[in-house]
Amino acid sequence: VSSQQFSALTEVLFRFLTEPKEVERFLTQLSDFATMNKISLGPLKNIVKSILLVPNGALKRNLSSEQVRADFIALGRRLSELIACLLLLQWKVNSPTLTRLAVGQTLMINQLIDMEWKFGVTAGSSELEKVGTIFLQLKLVIKKGSQTENVYIELTLPQFYSFLHEMERVKTSLESFS
């Protein structure tokens, strides 16, 4: 809430104090204030109650300006602490996500973003009438800067098994470091 908005709120409060019979008008103005500034009404009412205690107390105890100032400062401090608590709570809840996003923004070189595959049997060729060997084709989608590049590779079956074995070793290695 900006100081301008808060100043408007204080005007509303003191107008109520000076015209205590105008309860309806006060509540309407509070509600308008809440809507205009996108604050929920419940917490606003609690804050307003705390604020109103000070002038009422000041009158009852006939406090000097200095003393009233001190009371308002104390109130301000309590409100700040309340705001700090609420913000800290949000931070604790969201910081894992925020950290993950920051890590995600870290530079990656030729990041692999997708992999598609197909495998099949080579039935024949111009050199061999009947073949019957299995081939495996991979399409790797790689992010190079802001563009993506597709890389197509073919593997034989033994190469595939060896590739799978190596990738499992990588996984074990990555896991031992996290």
Place this chain on the structure above:
Amino acid sequence: MAAVRDGEFAALQSLLKAPSRDAVRQLCQECFSSPPAGLGPLAQRACPGFAAGPEEAEQLVSALHNLTRHVVYRGLTSAEEILSLFPENFHQNLKNLLTKIILENVSAWRNEAQASQISLPRLVDMDWRVDIKTSSDSISRMAVPTCLLQLKIQEDVALCGNSPVVSALTVELSKETLDTMLEGLGRIRDQLSAVANK
């Protein structure tokens, strides 16, 4: 590969002038391995060895190329099958010698044909390393492991001829990407075993 024509068998008789059996063996291998475009130069090299003129040498080399390629194409594996290719009146000893040489080489030739068939770029090698990222411009302290994978890829053999172009591609994978990739590879392995067990 079309069947070998009778005229070509006649050309094979030039082999009778060969200095030795090994010379015949050598020529068979060279004729098989050579692409059609390379037969000309091969014939020229063969001329002196077989005491043949250029035209004769060309016909010989071409016939031998077609014969060997035909055997490999049809997948003939037994002596009878190969012997039956020759015409009735073909020189008996030469026929036996050629059959013997072809039988010796047929599986190596078959592998050679498979290795040189057209394909997408092939994986020839892969290396990996695991790094730990400790800091970056967006976050000053972290300990995030990441994998760098280098794939050596060879372009289509048929296009490159004798000087294959091998390019290296380095790719970075996060742990999540690797897990997803392993899931995919596992599925491939399962499907492969399902096919193998049928």
